[in-house]
Amino acid sequence: MEQKDISVAIVLLAAGRASRMGASGQHKLLAEFDGVPLVRRSAEAALGAGASRVFAVTGHRQAEIRAALAGLDVVPVANANYTAGMASSLIVGIHAAEPDADGVLVMLADMPWVTAGDLTTLISAFKAAQGRVIIRAVSDGKRGNPVILPRPTFKAVSQLQGDVGARHIIETCGLPVIDVDIGPAAHLDLDTPEAILAAGGILKG
Structure with missing residues (x-):
């Protein structure tokens, strides 16, 4: 019997307020790396x-984030409830992707060193398992991001609340979890101006 092609959509979470960026109000996703806004860099990796x-789930400073993504083949999804925390963005993204996807790769937009190759490796592992597992990026055995959530978890995601991700679902849903080592990129997210500068970024807006 021929096995069905497993479909994976990517949900890029780009709606948050970046509250740890301080009083300056500068948006970490608009910081530039090699002249490219961080959110666009992440989207380009996803597209590759x-x-x-x-x-791309947008919320805080939505017009600027969408402008930074202009011209890319990315479907923008507005999260009007973004101030409620990450769970609301996960729900909006999963709902948008759900009709056609066997799995959703959840990608944080502030992880500059996650490459298209890393994402391809994660997706390949998911497809090899026929979409019946959770795929989690790790580095040296320590869990990180991105993750791929299969269709059986979507309902549980829809019930999340607050500023939480899918970790609890991953640990309690009973599905196998396959860890894929993508190196230090799995852990480097940028939450402060200091972290952005240390990673070689230039703060803009």
């Missing part, structure tokens, strides 16, 4: 991974 669709 061979996913079926790429969705």
Whole structure:
């Protein structure tokens, strides 16, 4: 029997307020690396991974984030409730991707060293398992991001609340979890001006 093609969509979470950026109000996702806004850099990595669709969930300073993504084949999804925390963005993104996706790769937009190759590796592992597992990026055995959530977890995601991700679902849903080592990129997210500068970024807006 021929096995069905497993479809993976990518949901790029780009709606947050970046509260740890301090009183300056500068947006970490608009910081530039090699002249490219961080959110665009992340979206370009997602587009290079061979996913079926790429969705970008926007909220805080939505117009500027969408402008930074202009011209890319990314589907923007507005999260009007973004101030409620990350769970609300996860729910909006999963809902947008759900009709056609066997799995959703959840990608944080503030992880500059996650490459298209890393994402392709994660997606390949998911497809090899016929979409019946959770895929989690790790580095040296320590769990990180991104993760791929299969369809059986979507309902549980829809019930999340507050500033939480999918970790609890991953640990309690009973599905196998396959850890894929992508190196230090799995852990480097940029939450402060100091972290952005240390990673070689230039603060803009």
